[in-house]
Amino acid sequence: MSTIAAPRIALPQLLVRLVYVAPVALFVVLVAVLPEVLSRTGVMSLLVLAALLGIAAVGQTWAILIGGIDLSIPATIGMANVLLTTLYSQGWGFPAALATIAAVAVATGVVNGALASSLGLHPLVVTLGVGSVVTGAVLVATGGNTGGSVPAALTGAVSPVGTVGPLPVPFAVLAWVAVAALVLWVERRAVFGRHLYAVGANTRAARLAFVRPARVQITVYVVSALCAAATGVLLAGSSGGASVGIGSTYLFSTITAVVVGGTSLLGGAGSYARTIAGVLVTTEFTTLLIGVGIGATMQQVLLGLAILVLITVYGRDRHVAQRL
Amino acid sequence: MLVSLSGVQHRYGATVALADCRLEVAPGEVHALVGENGSGKSTVVKLLSGIMRPTVGSVHVDGDAVALRSPAHAQRLGIVTVFQETLVADELTALDNVFAGTDGLFRRRRGAAAERTAAADALSRLGADPGLLSLTPDHLSLAERQVLTLARALVRPWRLLILDEATSALDLATRDRLFALLKEQTTDGRSVLFVSHRMDEMRLIIDRATVQRSGVTVGTVTSDEATPATLLAMMSGRSEQAAPARSGPPRTGGDPFLRLRDVALEPGAEPFDLTLRRGEILGVAGLDGQGGSALVETVAGLRRPRAGRVETADGVAITGHRSAFAAGVAYVPGKRQDEGLFPTLDVADNLAMAILPRLARRGFFRRSRVLATVRDQMEGLGVHPADPRYPITGLSGGNAQKVLVGRWLATEPDLLVLNDPLRGVDLGTKVEFYALLRRLTDDGTTVLMLSTELEELLAACDRIAVCADHRVATVLDGSAMTHDAALAAMFGQEVS
Numbered sequence: 001m002s003t004i005a006a007p008r009i010a011l012p013q014l015l016v017r018l019v020y021v022a023p024v025a026l027f028v029v030l031v032a033v034l035p036e037v038l039s040r041t042g043v044m045s046l047l048v049l050a051a052l053l054g055i056a057a058v059g060q061t062w063a064i065l066i067g068g069i070d071l072s073i074p075a076t077i078g079m080a081n082v083l084l085t086t087l088y089s090q091g092w093g094f095p096a097a098l099a100t101i102a103a104v105a106v107a108t109g110v111v112n113g114a115l116a117s118s119l120g121l122h123p124l125v126v127t128l129g130v131g132s133v134v135t136g137a138v139l140v141a142t143g144g145n146t147g148g149s150v151p152a153a154l155t156g157a158v159s160p161v162g163t164v165g166p167l168p169v170p171f172a173v174l175a176w177v178a179v180a181a182l183v184l185w186v187e188r189r190a191v192f193g194r195h196l197y198a199v200g201a202n203t204r205a206a207r208l209a210f211v212r213p214a215r216v217q218i219t220v221y222v223v224s225a226l227c228a229a230a231t232g233v234l235l236a237g238s239s240g241g242a243s244v245g246i247g248s249t250y251l252f253s254t255i256t257a258v259v260v261g262g263t264s265l266l267g268g269a270g271s272y273a274r275t276i277a278g279v280l281v282t283t284e285f286t287t288l289l290i291g292v293g294i295g296a297t298m299q300q301v302l303l304g305l306a307i308l309v310l311i312t313v314y315g316r317d318r319h320v321a322q323r324l
Numbered sequence: 325m326l327v328s329l330s331g332v333q334h335r336y337g338a339t340v341a342l343a344d345c346r347l348e349v350a351p352g353e354v355h356a357l358v359g360e361n362g363s364g365k366s367t368v369v370k371l372l373s374g375i376m377r378p379t380v381g382s383v384h385v386d387g388d389a390v391a392l393r394s395p396a397h398a399q400r401l402g403i404v405t406v407f408q409e410t411l412v413a414d415e416l417t418a419l420d421n422v423f424a425g426t427d428g429l430f431r432r433r434r435g436a437a438a439e440r441t442a443a444a445d446a447l448s449r450l451g452a453d454p455g456l457l458s459l460t461p462d463h464l465s466l467a468e469r470q471v472l473t474l475a476r477a478l479v480r481p482w483r484l485l486i487l488d489e490a491t492s493a494l495d496l497a498t499r500d501r502l503f504a505l506l507k508e509q510t511t512d513g514r515s516v517l518f519v520s521h522r523m524d525e526m527r528l529i530i531d532r533a534t535v536q537r538s539g540v541t542v543g544t545v546t547s548d549e550a551t552p553a554t555l556l557a558m559m560s561g562r563s564e565q566a567a568p569a570r571s572g573p574p575r576t577g578g579d580p581f582l583r584l585r586d587v588a589l590e591p592g593a594e595p596f597d598l599t600l601r602r603g604e605i606l607g608v609a610g611l612d613g614q615g616g617s618a619l620v621e622t623v624a625g626l627r628r629p630r631a632g633r634v635e636t637a638d639g640v641a642i643t644g645h646r647s648a649f650a651a652g653v654a655y656v657p658g659k660r661q662d663e664g665l666f667p668t669l670d671v672a673d674n675l676a677m678a679i680l681p682r683l684a685r686r687g688f689f690r691r692s693r694v695l696a697t698v699r700d701q702m703e704g705l706g707v708h709p710a711d712p713r714y715p716i717t718g719l720s721g722g723n724a725q726k727v728l729v730g731r732w733l734a735t736e737p738d739l740l741v742l743n744d745p746l747r748g749v750d751l752g753t754k755v756e757f758y759a760l761l762r763r764l765t766d767d768g769t770t771v772l773m774l775s776t777e778l779e780e781l782l783a784a785c786d787r788i789a790v791c792a793d794h795r796v797a798t799v800l801d802g803s804a805m806t807h808d809a810a811l812a813a814m815f816g817q818e819v820s
Binding site for chain 1: 645646649655657662663664665666667668669673676677678680681684687688689690691731
């Protein structure tokens with residue numbers, strides 16, 4: 001028995017460590033195949049894409065960490081995107097528009113978390129429903145007229161040649177660095193961070209240890225909605241136009257990034273640090289596929305396959321833990 | 325023999341639940357099965373009702389070995405069981421509950437009118453109002469639910485009826501009607517296997533009794549021989565496993581710390597008083613489901629008593645888990661895997677979870693400070709391996725339990741409530757654990773500890789509260805604190 005079990009344990013543990021090496025390794029491959037990536041514009045466009053995904057994936061990481069999932073992220077991205085351009089072209093100030101978007105995002109998150117915890121419904125169903133309501137409500141509120149103009153600063157924020165003061169780095173990338181630092185600090189040094197893991201690992205035990213699972217859940221979905229909204233706002237800068245459907249690819253890509261990073265879909269194990277690695281890998285992988293001329297549909301097929309393989313491999317991890 | 329087991333063994337993993345069971349139920353008899361927790365009687369019931377299959381040996385029905393595949397299979401052979409937990413589906417009416425499982429997937433076995441008549445007949449024979457049948461069980465009292473589960477069994481074509489503590493919620497009149505009904509129905513060769521902790525009640529109806537002790541059948545006696553004294557003596561023969569040595573003489577009398585006043589644990593249960601004194605280890609004994617768990621959960625504020633008050637000596641009422649914690653009561657849950665451990669986290673996280681808010685400032689903590697607390701506790705408790713970063717799932721049961729105790733000791737409670745902390749823990753760790761509890765009480769902490777093993781309580785505790793029928797039946801201390809006295813109290817007997 002033990003001789004059979006040994007390799008099973010070894011494989012996931014190796015992958016667990018490889019996850020931090022993978023972005024570097026894949027970058028080397030990327031440069032070998034597409035040498036033009038190794039330029040300021042090349043690296044920065046990669047990082048801007050990664051930043052947009054990375055910020056949106058904060059909430060997905062935490063939602064999955066507590067044993068849930070957030071399917072309303074695309075809807076919230078679309079909401080922020082459309083609301084910003086619409087309000088801005090109606091003459092609202094940028095800060096006022098942001099405050100409104102933040103308020104809607106907080107409300108979305110509270111409803112997600114409160115419904116999931118008070119009704120005992122699976123977040124899968126709740127966030128799917130809430131997301132649909134948000135998308136519908138935005139269309140109703142704007143009369144389906146989702147076009148508009150974008151503040152000039154926002155275009156620079158996501159431009160690969162954008163700068164922040166003396167730094168030759170676009171704002172979006174710096175924002176991601178700041179968000180990531182905060183998220184990692186909370187995960188590792190905040191009581192709330194430990195409570196995330198406790199709720200994901202064993203909700204009943206958490207409650208008996210005076211953790212309030214409902215409060216944790218609501219906070220997680222609020223953070224998730226705020227991060228998704230931030231990505232939605234930044235996306236307005238890169239696309240120029242706006243659309244409620246602009247976030248649709250982020251459902252699959254945030255989950256991909258979390259899973260590729262190795263955060264367990266069963267909750268209680270993983271971290272945003274892993275998601276950062278997952279975000280870099282998925283972004284590099286997608287860039288590679290585009291670079292060698294693989295179309296969007298084939299990209300989907302390959303990304304989907306990659307996820308299935310990883311879930312199969314990581315899925316074993318938990319069984320090993322339970323055997324011990 | 326209608327049903328028999330001979331030389332049957334059953335193991336759960338490495339745990340031997342039944343080492344050697346010999347049981348013969350003759351046609352037409354009411355046969356009692358008695359024994360304390362861990363004697364294997366629940367295992368016998370589960371084997372006979374098709375819930376489990378024996379590891380070694382087999383169940384014989386009418387002299388033939390049969391492999392009971394499922395409870396439905398057992399029922400087809402006429403073995404019908406009424407369990408201690410009143411298992412009813414709240415979303416069905418009482419009538420549908422009575423007949424649940426008798427129909428095919430698409431076809432009803434009997435017409436609705438015939439079902440109603442049969443169920444109403446069963447209920448009225450037990451003295452219950454047939455009108456209950458239209459209600460859903462959540463509107464029924466505990467006693468009515470028990471009547472319902474009995475009716476459910478009685479309408480089935482039974483040959484062996486197993487009653488596993490299925491009469492404890494009944495009032496005397498209903499119980500007598502049930503006994504009369506069973507006497508009458510067994511005259512045609514049908515039999516009853518009767519499990520009850522009430523020895524006086526048992527004697528009213530049984531023909532023979534089989535006694536189990538530590539997984540081994542001690543013997544079978546006739547009704548005349550089955551006096552409480554004989555049965556208790558048969559049950560209490562010393563177990564082969566050496567009893568852990570006492571860690572010191574029992575101590576008496578600190579000041580009161582917590583009082584339970586006129587507390588009723590279940591609706592209709594008799595109220596009782598109990599006082600916990602500072603610096604003592606008070607044990608809680610009792611057969612499963614007789615109020616022991618309810619008692620410790622009530623003290624921990626996880627359960628509201630049906631009547632009465634729980635308050636500290638200073639008069640602070642305990643009304644919930646958080647108010648209990650604020651009053652200095654920390655609760656270490658019983659089921660380590662379900663209610664205690666965070667399997668994906670390491671020892672440090674598992675241990676520090678409850679103390680974290682106190683170590684933090686504005687929601688953030690310093691890692692070094694947390695690790696210092698964790699190391700302190702691990703050292704004091706002797707957790708092995710002494711590595712805070714070790715995954716909790718890598719620890720043995722005993723060491724994992726120490727970490728859980730450490731989680732609450734770190735909060736410096738006045739009263740530590742332990743719900744069966746040493747289940748599945750090896751003897752060496754147990755002895756270590758008793759010494760630890762003694763050191764705690766030396767520092768003025770009070771300990772309330774439930775255990776399903778009497779030996780454990782006798783070794784560790786200063787006093788033992790024995791629960792029976794959802795109340796504290798007696799509190800034993802000093803020279804009265806013996807295995808026999810505790811066992812007698814569990815079975816509703818006075819010590820002679």
